Amino acid sequence: MSIKVSDFLYRVSNTYFIQYLQEIFDIDLDEMREIQKDFLSQMKRGLQGKESPLKMLVTYAHMPDGNERGSFIALDLGGTNLRILLVELQGAGKVRMVKEKRVTIHKRHTRGKAAKLFGFIARSIEDFMRECRIKPYMKINIGFTFSFPVKQLAINRGKLMHWTKDFAITEEEGLDVVELLNCALTKRNLHNLKVAALLNDTVGTLVTRGYSEHDCDAGMILGTGTNACYIEKPSNITKAHIKGLKKKGMIVNIEWGNFDKLRLTEYDRAIDKESGNIGMQLLEKTVSGKYLGEIVRVTLKDLARRKFIFSLYPQSRPFDKPGTFNAEYLSRIEADSSSDLKQVASVFKEIGAAPTVLAERRLVKNTCGIISRRAARIIASVLTAVIFKMDPYFLKRHVVAVDGSLYEKHPFFSAHILEAMRELLGKRADKITLELTKDGSGKGAAIVAAISTG
Ligand code: GLC
Numbered sequence: 001m002s003i004k005v006s007d008f009l010y011r012v013s014n015t016y017f018i019q020y021l022q023e024i025f026d027i028d029l030d031e032m033r034e035i036q037k038d039f040l041s042q043m044k045r046g047l048q049g050k051e052s053p054l055k056m057l058v059t060y061a062h063m064p065d066g067n068e069r070g071s072f073i074a075l076d077l078g079g080t081n082l083r084i085l086l087v088e089l090q091g092a093g094k095v096r097m098v099k100e101k102r103v104t105i106h107k108r109h110t111r112g113k114a115a116k117l118f119g120f121i122a123r124s125i126e127d128f129m130r131e132c133r134i135k136p137y138m139k140i141n142i143g144f145t146f147s148f149p150v151k152q153l154a155i156n157r158g159k160l161m162h163w164t165k166d167f168a169i170t171e172e173e174g175l176d177v178v179e180l181l182n183c184a185l186t187k188r189n190l191h192n193l194k195v196a197a198l199l200n201d202t203v204g205t206l207v208t209r210g211y212s213e214h215d216c217d218a219g220m221i222l223g224t225g226t227n228a229c230y231i232e233k234p235s236n237i238t239k240a241h242i243k244g245l246k247k248k249g250m251i252v253n254i255e256w257g258n259f260d261k262l263r264l265t266e267y268d269r270a271i272d273k274e275s276g277n278i279g280m281q282l283l284e285k286t287v288s289g290k291y292l293g294e295i296v297r298v299t300l301k302d303l304a305r306r307k308f309i310f311s312l313y314p315q316s317r318p319f320d321k322p323g324t325f326n327a328e329y330l331s332r333i334e335a336d337s338s339s340d341l342k343q344v345a346s347v348f349k350e351i352g353a354a355p356t357v358l359a360e361r362r363l364v365k366n367t368c369g370i371i372s373r374r375a376a377r378i379i380a381s382v383l384t385a386v387i388f389k390m391d392p393y394f395l396k397r398h399v400v401a402v403d404g405s406l407y408e409k410h411p412f413f414s415a416h417i418l419e420a421m422r423e424l425l426g427k428r429a430d431k432i433t434l435e436l437t438k439d440g441s442g443k444g445a446a447i448v449a450a451i452s453t454g
Contacts (some may be wrong), residue, residue, distance in 0.1 A: 014359065018366050021299065024265045025370045027377040029423050031263070036388070036424065038261040043254065043389055047232070049239035053260045057253040058242050060155040061203050063210045063231065064447050068454055072194065074445035075125070075181075076145040078201055079165040079224040079290070081105060082121060084128040087446035093212030095105035095443045101128045114175055115184070122184035129190070134251040137187075141196035141453050143445030145204045146177050147225065149255050155452045158198045161408040163291060164257065164281055165225050197448040200253045201403070202229040204444025207251075207399030209437045211447055216399040218386055219440065222379065223404025225281075226288040229253045230386050256382055257284030270298045274318040274322055285383070287375040288326035289406040295371050297325035302363065316354030324351055327406055333368045334410040341365060343447065369412075369417055376416030382418070384424050387432060394428045401437035408436060 013266035027035070039054075046056030069091045076083040081106055086098040103124045109117050134140065148167070160175045178195045185193050206219025206229055220301040231249040260282040264272070268286055271294050274277055275285065285291045302317035303309045310316045319322055329347045336343035341361040348356060349363075356364070387398050407413055414434060421429040 001210065014363055017308060018067065018307065018363060021367060021370050025374045032377055032381040032420060032424055035262065035378065036385045037176060039259060039382045039385040040388055042259065042261070043385065044323065046270070047237050047252070053258045055149055055161065055255040055258065057149065057249045057255060058152060059199065059203050059229065059253050060152050061199055061207065061251045061448050062248050062451060063251070064207055064451055066211050067091045068447055068450035070450055071098070071140065072446035072449045073140055073142045073259055074145065074442045075121070075142055076201070076441040078145070078441060081444060082124060082418070083297045084125055085442045086132055087443055091366065091451050095211065095446070097399055097442070098109030099132050099208055100442070101131065112170060114169045114171055114180055117169060118180045118184040121181065122188045122190065122299070125193070126188050126190060136192055139192050141194055143197045143199065143449030144178070144181060144195050145199050145201050145441040145445045147329050147441065148203040150177060150198065150200070152198065155197050155448070156195055164277070164284070165278065166276055168276055178421060197445065197452045199445060199448045200227070200229065201441040202253060203251050203448065205401045205403045205437050205440030206444070207361070207447045208440035208444040209399060209435055213399055214402055215397045218398065218400040219389060220383065220400055220402045221404045222228045222288065222402060222407035224288060224290045225257055226284050226379070227253070227255055227257050228383065228386060228389055254386070257288065259283040259382065262286060262378065267295050267298045267302070270296055283378065287378055289404070292372065292375060292406070293326040293330055296323065296368055297322070299367055299371065303363065303367065308363055309356060310354050311360065313354030314356070318351050318353040319336060328409065329370050330372060331410045333365055334372065336365065337403050367399045372410060373416050376413050377420045380417045384421055394431050396431070400432065400434050401440060402434050403437050404442045
């Protein structure tokens, strides 16, 4: 079989380039250990109130015992949707979702004044109450999952530190989120509703699994954003402003998305530069669903510029515009096991890209794999640091409750995390179980509301 010189050159340079990508995105065992060590020391600094990229936020939330009961409204404001749920806790670890409403958060809600966003939330709750036929005299407590960094002062009081996930509300620091919501509810005459608990989505995920599983001591989100929480001994929390904690284990929201001791590639830097919060949330920008697709996009843009893809259609530039490639495409491409990579072709068609030949599609699939594997290895490094923090000698079993579309939908993300944890911990990794815990931010809000009013 003869091969054209141009094809030959393409294959050689293509191989070199993929090796280059592999090198810059690879995180070997030494680097994972380094990340783990840095992360652990930053966790300690954060708990002591020293300067640290990790906020280590005290949540005033404790673990449930499984016997909490009652009906609650759960509100979940995460990033892409607002969800309102009527949840019934039946005790003995059982939760019933009575009704759910999902409302899209449009970009216009994430810009401008906070009162506008909260007015929209209260309006949506009013509609929901009508749909559920909840009468104005029926008193009901709300558990509010608000998945942004909040400095909590009590279980039902918390000040927003700053917005993440591309929310660009004009007033920032110091907004009391519960006060804002209560105010918006009062304006709509919803006097029968009271916000009993404010919590992060990681906390909701942890308590939801913890409601029925006693070994659960950490919660992790791998979705639009990424973050984790865990149970800390109150005596280890020595920040000056935290006083009078009970003896019971306290759930701490790490806000790990802001960890910044990571080696970034030129592609990560490009994403950071295009973001609305340059230099912040750097771990989130290398790992989470909101940014993973973007890293692939800028890398593919570079591949196109170097004529490794669209070699027959050099004028095709579908990756120039931010947001054209998302994490769902990434999952579909990586899951494609057809011999001619049909899914890759179909994703490209959806994006409006020019046709590709098989070698180009292979390159795209490899690129996606390299980038998502790195993300999973970063997560394994920091998650094992969290387990070390709780149990340095691995004396007990640890269940980590996990929620989020990236973890759920990506074909290899969880396997990559487990593989990397094994590299880091050897047999001790068997003591850690990752459990997909769907809808923790809904059910968990009801559970925390029940604990706080019980
Ligand atoms: C962002 C938020 C954090 C949240 C995470 C997952 O990192 O700052 O509070 O838990 O996204 O939704």
